[in-house]
Amino acid sequence: MKNIDWGKLSFSYTKTDYIAYSTFKDGKWSPAKLIPDADIPVSPYAGAFHYASGCFEGMKAFRGADGKVRLFRPEENAKRMVRSAGYLDLACPSIEQFIDMCVMVVKANAEYIPPFETTASLYLRPLLIGTNPQLGIRSSSESTFMVMASPVGTYSGDKILVPGTAVISRNHDRAAPNGSGSYKVGANYAQSLHPYNLAHKQGYRELLFTDALTHQYIEEFGSSNFFAIKGNTYITPDSKSVLPSITNASLRTLAESLGMKVEMRPIPVTELSEMDEANSCGTAVVITPLSRIDDKVRLEDETPSHIYKFGDECGPKSRALYEKMIGIQKGLIDDPFGWIMFVDC
Ligand SMILES: Cc1ncc(COP(=O)(O)O)c(C=O)c1O
Structure with a gap:
């Protein structure tokens, strides 16, 4: 487990090791792979930058009292992303691909899953963006799906239920x-x-x-x-x-x-x-x-x-x-x- 002051974490970004990554082009998704948690090359003409052709999700992985790692209702997030992508007419990963890539990124960043005793958890940020170069206002024909992970605390640090x-x-x-x-x-x-x-x-x-x-x-x-x-x-x-x-x-x-x-x-x-x-x-x-x-x-x-x-x-x-x-x-x-x-x- 990483040497992080878990109690000091708030809801903000902490760099981890890997992002799960897949792109949609010519009617198919590339096999999901792990890439370093670092900047990625994207066309400055990508629809996501200009016309907000993008949607995302948020979910958490928890370390349980028994040491086992748990995801909470990932299928619901996958279904909601399908709805959001449908609204944007953006190619979306299947529910199975969505969940597989979430699991992939949790396993790859397992050392960042906070201990059970803390109020912290590993936040997952699945992100789907339109990435083909374009000028005209239309839905993107190519998309990139990534799942990022970052350990987070609550908005009040290690305190809970603070009004x-x-x-x-x-x-x-x-x-x-x-x-x-x-x-x-x-x-x-x-x-x-x-x-x-x-x-x-x-x-x-x-x-x-x-x-x-x-x-x-x-x-x-x-x-x-x-x-x-x-x-x-x-x-x-x-x-x-x-x-x-x-x-x-x-x-x-x-x-x-x-x-x-x-x-x-x-x-x-x-x-x-x-x-x-x-x-x-x-x-x-x-x-x-x-x-x-x-x-x-x-x-x-x-x-x-x-x-x-x-x-x-x-x-x-x-x-x-x-x-x-x-x-x-x-x-x-x-x-x-x-x-x-x-x-x-
Ligand atoms: C606008 C908005 N409403 C509600 C929620 C809470 O949704 P959920 O419980 O699925 O995280 C979120 C966070 O995802 C949100 O961004």
Whole structure:
């Protein structure tokens, strides 16, 4: 195992040894191979650079209590990439090729999988980009698929479930009502960068987007979904411009297994005053509780028009969900849903 200060890792890039790599040309994929984790030659005319012809995924490999390495629901990521690539009309690896290359990169970088005792994991970043040289605006005819790996910690270093603050955006949109919001395409993230910078400059950890049509309903954060707890009910937005998060889908199943009611429906911002717990959820953030959500007419305003408070500690229902989720991912409890895939490292 590499000599890394695992406790100091945050959610940022650490170089590893290998990337799994395959290209699509003349109607077929090249055999997947391992290349060094280093710069790669790509045409400056590649559609990915100009027309955002690219999509990606995010997943984690965990070292379990028994020393075994686990991937969490990789097939769901593979299926989501097929959907995203379909939206871009980009050639996409099959589900089998996607998973094989994930396994390949985990094995090749096994020394970077953090020890069980830490809160860190090995983050995998499957990336599909249009790479043939082009000038005209059209879908790319050739693509490159890579799976990269990087050990990561949580957003709060080695601490978990540390509540943060969020601000609501009513004048900057992430995704149009009939646009690409439900696909994991790079273009969505470009739209969120500037408003995120505004939010961060004001000291907020998260930016909560509202629906682009009315700005009355909660959508999601720039890189995670939103869910709240009201009494014994898990509530999360139902919107076709929100990314279908694999973590959120898993949490809904876990909530039901804990005897909670689950609602997926439009959530008016004003309903936040009735919520007991509020969180962001996703592969990177797992569950990150929110202590406060500020509502602003304009993100640029200094003073919020309304402040919603949820307490300075993670709520009990969110904590129970977190423990179930991490318990399954790290092999501390049984996996009754068949979510885990073991990698023989
Ligand atoms: C916009 C957005 N929403 C939600 C999520 C959470 O999805 P998942 O739980 O599949 O990681 C992510 C991260 O992938 C994201 O980028």
